[in-house]
Amino acid sequence: MRKTWLLSCGIVIVLAGGGFPWPGASAPLIVSPVEVEFRQLERDIPSLYLINGLFLSADQSKSLAALQGEGKQVTDKIRLDLNQFLLNHEQELNQWLEETLQAGAVAGKGRGGASKDWAQRQKVRKEWMDLLNAKGSDLDDLAGKTLAVLTPAQADIVSRFVPCFIPPRDFRSPERVGQADGDTSVGETILSRLREVPREKQDQGLERALDILVPCVMKNQHAALTTEEIKKLRANLSRDLDKMIRKIQVMNDADFQLEKSKLVQEILCLEEKQAPESDSREVLNKVKRYLLNPGIQDILIRRSGAAPASDSVPIITQELQDAALRERGKPFRAVGLANELGLTPTQAGQLLPIIRAVVERRQRIDEQARQIMQEALPAYQALVKELADQQPASRTETTASRYHQKVKELFEDDYMKELLVAEGQVDLLLATDQIALLSGQKKNGKSKAAGSKKPNDKITKEIRRRATAVFDAMDKASDADWLKIKSDTCRRFIESCVRNSLIDRQDVDVAAQSVRAEQVLDKAHKMVQTDYLRAREDLIVEICPRRNQPRPAVYGWKKSHGDPLESLNPTTYLLFSPAMETVLERAASRKPGMLR
């Protein structure tokens, strides 16, 4: 509950001027107007491709613009309400954040243990959740109303809409407005070429084809795969493709032309996708993001034959406020994550330089990105203007696409590389259960789709419970008895962690970890009583098993509002954030035992 509370707080917290007593809170916010405008345009462009593909009538444009206006009102109201909420509870929130950080709530020990007024907190939390839920349900209602404005044909387009920045121009299936998924033309070209490749160059051709097809398959399936899994996929695909080459080489031209689309679907594992129900969450989310996008309201108003209001607050100003709100909430999310992980001061100290390096690198990437974004703005604005006139020129599209690609590469290639290296270092410092929590692993050890919103903390709790039992056993046993049972206890503890699928057996070297646990216990055994009692919680974390090697990196996509996104656990981004850097600085400066 506390975790949810803190994470929820993280979404907004503090716009109300005063800020909270958080190191660096007085520093200027790092929310760049350029970036906010760039991101808004990146949302407006797919929205306009969709709207243009729907060919809304003037009446429909008018209705949709009105609904966007209502959506804006909902968002504005919630912003005001949240600000009021923050003003009303500013002191409490500040106090709780500080308490959480200082007094052990970071370890999540004992719900409300550190709190004197748990009931009051629950009340405030409920108020907070009600505010958020009200916004969600109001926007859902509006999305439903929006769908009602559309004809069945238009609703069908929306339900199948899979956005991408610049959509392909598919003349075969023009109803695939703005959609990147399910396209077989690339595969068809590849098959056509492979069919003609001379035998001596077949292997080379096959490898080249795989370079393109593997990501296609992953993308089509929204799969998130490790390097090992990608290797396997590549091998399987290679086998299938090899068979298919032999098949298509003996096919006559006519049959190949008639069959190639089906063959590509087979090789790319593309199935005929059923459009989701129009009232499904997926469709409602798309409607909220792309049709109820207030960024295109003025364009729709103009299309309806009216003039846009001149006194409306620019969308960028509002987006900037929301971005600032999100930015300022990050410390709460960081504390929430640290809380779940139960980091010891030693671990915090070890993590700090790694995280600091990534944060610095991110700042440099942000600077680079902002430069590109600044340059991109005129190109994006030109494309928006052309889309508003329903006349996008391919040259403008190409220019905009180039900037989009540049920024994407900075974040999804350069920054990702940094993150993966750093993640590997972190993996060797944290306990296996902490990593499982970071990566959102399920209890059965299978990896959830990366990006899981709710990391399962049951593993952590269970392992900590067992580790505590080991220390209890040591405390109760006489020195002589402890010497006799020490090795066995440690081995049984480690084994119990990997048994019952708490942790993957292959991730842990049982023998080595048993020895390490013994060493920790020896150290504890030699401590004077007061030091031992203070450090006991840290030592419990220390005997928990470590991984043999870092987690395998995961590549792929997941669906978010229909967008294909790079697959990396959101907790990883939070772990390597300036907010977490601050949390760890505070945590590392405490003596052992203080954090827990």
Place this chain on the structure above:
Amino acid sequence: MKSIQQCGCSRRAFLRGCVVGGLGLAAAGVSAAETRRPAAAPRKLAPVFHEAAFWEPVAGGRVRCLTCPNMCECGEGGITRCRTRVNRGGKLYTMTYSRPCVIYVDALEKNPLYHVAPGSNALATATAGCNLTCTYCQNWDIAQVGPDKTRNMDLSPDALVGKAAERGVKWLTFSYTEPVAYYEYALDAARIARQQGLKVAVVTAGYINPKPLEKLMEISDAFSVTLKGYSQEFYQNVCGGNLETVWQTLRTLAGSGKWLEVVTLIVPGMNDEEQGLRKLARMLAQLNRDIPMHYLRFSPAYKLKHLPQTPVKTLERASQLARQEGLRYVYLSNLPGHSGAHTVCPSCSRTLIERVGFKVLRNQVKNGCCPACRFAIPGINLG
């Protein structure tokens, strides 16, 4: 340690691969055409020299093609304007017989034929060549070249019909380029198709002489005729044809009892004047108010890449004018999502057939009539 290089590609290459693959290639339009047209280098498949159906000898070993109003006269080795017929030894031969460059299973709606078996597929085929030279040709890569420049298949009329039967489609269509350019192949294939119980649709610009048209009508069930514009200047300067001939074809078809739909692609600034569009619609309505009229949006292509797409408003206005002039079934056919693609009952205004792109979402026509007011909707196997 955690690099994707292990599996043979860098992260950047991986992402690029995804961009190339997943985002549909920068040239997705090109790759879409890929499905219709043969790729890359044309494979040399010797032409089958099949005697042309309509020609006459002229003095000095020259021959005259009588298939279309171009009436090309060729000396020995000379090739007709459509690039598909050649004078060999004083006889006119077609070079496209049994040499299609496209074969595909497509929705009939793509032709467009909206009043013919809605939602049905057809085996569509074409060879290279066209007897017109439209500067905005949307299939210029196969229509504005001869069969020596395309990659062709070896497919006799028999085999072509066999492919349709194998795939269980009930319609054979000749489209993409111009059936007049591969008249002999189309004629034989259509004849065999009819014998085997298939129906035949012809998608043409209607630039054909009366006798060949008559023969083609005998073995066809439906026609989709592109009426390129409303002025002779446009036909002459932009298409290299003659407007009156096409009207003659339309008159013949309208009076023949064969199903007819008419298509006009509106090019901004070239054939989009209100007066002209009104005149075109009026003349068509005078032929028959029930002829479905399709307006298509121009996409910059071939020699008119510098022009913008047709504004939707222009198309909507054209549709409005056509209705005002009395046409009952007017469509905006390549604006997926636009309500102009639906079939609406002229009597009670009920939407009868809803379409998205080439897909029929809902067809409420019952026994060829509107289920609400029993108004008869003309067409073939409408539902």
